[in-house]
Amino acid sequence: MESVQVAFQFQILTFQLPNNFIFRSLRQIYNMRTYLRNPFIVFFLAVLVVSTLLFTIPINLFDGEVTYSVNGITFTEPMKLSLSYFLGIGLTEGDLQDVQGFRLIGTGYLVAGLITLGFPALIGYRVWIANEVEAKKKKS
Numbered sequence: 001m002e003s004v005q006v007a008f009q010f011q012i013l014t015f016q017l018p019n020n021f022i023f024r025s026l027r028q029i030y031n032m033r034t035y036l037r038n039p040f041i042v043f044f045l046a047v048l049v050v051s052t053l054l055f056t057i058p059i060n061l062f063d064g065e066v067t068y069s070v071n072g073i074t075f076t077e078p079m080k081l082s083l084s085y086f087l088g089i090g091l092t093e094g095d096l097q098d099v100q101g102f103r104l105i106g107t108g109y110l111v112a113g114l115i116t117l118g119f120p121a122l123i124g125y126r127v128w129i130a131n132e133v134e135a136k137k138k139k140s
Helices: 021-035 039-056 083-087 106-139
Strands: 003-008 011-016 062-070 073-081 099-104
Touching (some): 039 083, 039 106, 099 106
Antiparallel strands (some): 003 011, 062 073, 062 099
């Protein structure tokens, strides 16, 4: 442990910081910056953030079908769905009255995949391009 001296009104106080606390914290911040320069780590973090938002906030973005059963008659109706509905978040008892089930259709799966994987891939690609530009600047 290193001792740190502080001058205060002509008196010198000495105290010790556990395990070089300040420098260790600064080192961790620097390491996080190096982690965020890795496009794969940025991609996975972005997928995690986007998926968390889409599965917790009821945003009706995705094409789907809702199957209703009323008085023995079953019919499907196209509708915009949220991914949070599949976890039961954002639904109330009144919303599910006479509903037998709901599912995404092809374009709904496509949009969900593009938002969940495509947008983070663009962010990761942007980090990769920034790293390449920085490497060229260092080289020349």
